[in-house]
Amino acid sequence: MILDKYILKNHLIPFIYASLSLMGIFLLQFLMKFADRLVGKGLGFWIITKLIVYNLAWMVVLVIPMATLIATLMAYGNMSQNDEITIIKSSGVSLYRMMAAPLLASVVLTYLLFLFNNDVLPDANHKAKVLMQDISRQKPTLSLTPGVFSQEITNFSILARGVNPKTNMLSDLTIYNYSNPNKIDIVTAHKGKLFFSKDQTKLIMDLKDGEIHQSDIADKNLYRKLLFKKHRIIMSAEQFSFQQSGPGVPRGDRELSISAMSYIIDSLKQIKQNSINSLNKQVEKYFFISPSFNKYAVSNKGKKGAVFAKAIEKVTIAKNVILSNYNRMAFLQDRINGYWVEIYKKYALPFAIIVFVIIGVPIGVKVKKGGFGVAASISLFFFLIYWAFLIGGEKLGNRNMLSPFLGMWAANILLTFIGIILIIKTVKETNIIQLTKLSKFIPQKLKFLSPGTNENIR
Numbered sequence: 001m002i003l004d005k006y007i008l009k010n011h012l013i014p015f016i017y018a019s020l021s022l023m024g025i026f027l028l029q030f031l032m033k034f035a036d037r038l039v040g041k042g043l044g045f046w047i048i049t050k051l052i053v054y055n056l057a058w059m060v061v062l063v064i065p066m067a068t069l070i071a072t073l074m075a076y077g078n079m080s081q082n083d084e085i086t087i088i089k090s091s092g093v094s095l096y097r098m099m100a101a102p103l104l105a106s107v108v109l110t111y112l113l114f115l116f117n118n119d120v121l122p123d124a125n126h127k128a129k130v131l132m133q134d135i136s137r138q139k140p141t142l143s144l145t146p147g148v149f150s151q152e153i154t155n156f157s158i159l160a161r162g163v164n165p166k167t168n169m170l171s172d173l174t175i176y177n178y179s180n181p182n183k184i185d186i187v188t189a190h191k192g193k194l195f196f197s198k199d200q201t202k203l204i205m206d207l208k209d210g211e212i213h214q215s216d217i218a219d220k221n222l223y224r225k226l227l228f229k230k231h232r233i234i235m236s237a238e239q240f241s242f243q244q245s246g247p248g249v250p251r252g253d254r255e256l257s258i259s260a261m262s263y264i265i266d267s268l269k270q271i272k273q274n275s276i277n278s279l280n281k282q283v284e285k286y287f288f289i290s291p292s293f294n295k296y297a298v299s300n301k302g303k304k305g306a307v308f309a310k311a312i313e314k315v316t317i318a319k320n321v322i323l324s325n326y327n328r329m330a331f332l333q334d335r336i337n338g339y340w341v342e343i344y345k346k347y348a349l350p351f352a353i354i355v356f357v358i359i360g361v362p363i364g365v366k367v368k369k370g371g372f373g374v375a376a377s378i379s380l381f382f383f384l385i386y387w388a389f390l391i392g393g394e395k396l397g398n399r400n401m402l403s404p405f406l407g408m409w410a411a412n413i414l415l416t417f418i419g420i421i422l423i424i425k426t427v428k429e430t431n432i433i434q435l436t437k438l439s440k441f442i443p444q445k446l447k448f449l450s451p452g453t454n455e456n457i458r
Contacts, residue, residue, distance in 0.1 A: 004101035015071035026059040057124030069356035073375035076364030095427050106357045113350040118257050126255035153235050155179040168194050186213040203237035253342045261339045272332040279325040341397040344408035355412050359419035362426040386411045
């Protein structure tokens with residue numbers, strides 16, 4: 001029990017450090033990718049915070065397995081570097097026993113991540129998608145260019161010959177108001193300030209030292225001129241204000257739980273079966289000579305061309321019916337495979353925690369380096385393998401070129417197999433890679449450059 005606590009304690013700090021570091025990297029990548037969609041939208045701090053929090057969900061699912069591998073490599077690398085592994089072995093404790101606590105902890109962490117992946121992640125993905133769509137629909141905040149008329153506000157045309165973007169102060173203003181089509185309303189001002197109301201629904205312009213010129217289109221003799229020291233114009237800013245969508249937005253496959261996707265799969269299978277039954281009926285209808293066609297052929301014995309034309313017409317109709325049903329069934333099968341891929345992914349990603357513990361223990365013991373840089377470098381190699389298999393398997397599974405199960409679980413199966421071999425060789429203290437077996441592939445001219453070819457990497 002004391003040994004288990006000590007080993008787990010060696011994992012804890014590296015795990016937290018690796019998790020925070022990786023989360024920071026993912027978050028920075030997210031902000032760099034979507035910065036251009038967020039800047040200039042006039043979004044509040046709370047909206048930006050919500051968007052980041054929603055996207056943290058998928059980052060957690062990716063980071064936890066990666067942090068587990070780094071923590072395992074650092075923990076066992078430090079223990080091996082300090083000869084603690086050798087001391088523990090000399091006391092009669094095998095490597096299998098030393099792996100018990102981390103494996104048990106990984107099982108618990110796997111279960112918790114699966115619950116998170118199935119219950120929390122779909123809702124977070126859905127809310128993040130809807131929020132990003134709402135942000136994308138929002139127009140940029142009103143921007144005025146000196147000396148250029150702006151018509152971004154409905155029924156208003158604004159010309160400012162001087163603009164200070166830091167203070168929102170404007171100078172030498174000319175404003176045309178088209179809200180009343182029967183009147184001509186022109187406002188000029190020496191200075192003005194532009195700002196949004198607190199609820200972001202109104203755009204307010206405070207003007208100083210100006211004139212208002214009004215005339216009536218119907219009565220050209222009517223003209224009015226008003227001088228003002230202060231004047232306020234209130235304009236609608238609905239096109240600039242942020243509005244969030246309500247509930248009811250359709251969900252994609254990454255926004256559904258396993259139970260919801262299973263229900264959809266059952267429905268799609270039923271629709272596919274109905275299509276198959278319909279196709280069978282069409283085949284029976286068009287590929288077996290019907291009595292009506294026999295009567296048509298007998299009545300047109302002397303008109304072979306008409307009979308052939310009728311037969312070709314039936315074959316063409318049959319071909320179109322078959323192709324239509326085949327394309328429909330292929331589409332339904334692709335949809336079914338897509339949902340199965342997402343279901344298996346929800347199990348495969350959390351299980352990667354156990355896989356990375358299995359593969360991280362023997363490598364950490366053999367490397368004998370517990371630094372974060374070494375652990376991150378080794379982990380990167382396995383991460384690339386894992387994500388390459390995962391992404392490739394997802395593409396092949398969606399296209400029905402590979403079983404969705406194999407597509408999502410191939411990386412786990414391969415790395416588990418490699419990890420078990422490494423553990424057995426580490427326990428038996430045999431050489432993991434023998435360079436002497438590889439020396440025959442090295443050209444004779446280059447062998448003098450590799451004096452260590454007779455040594456083994458353990």
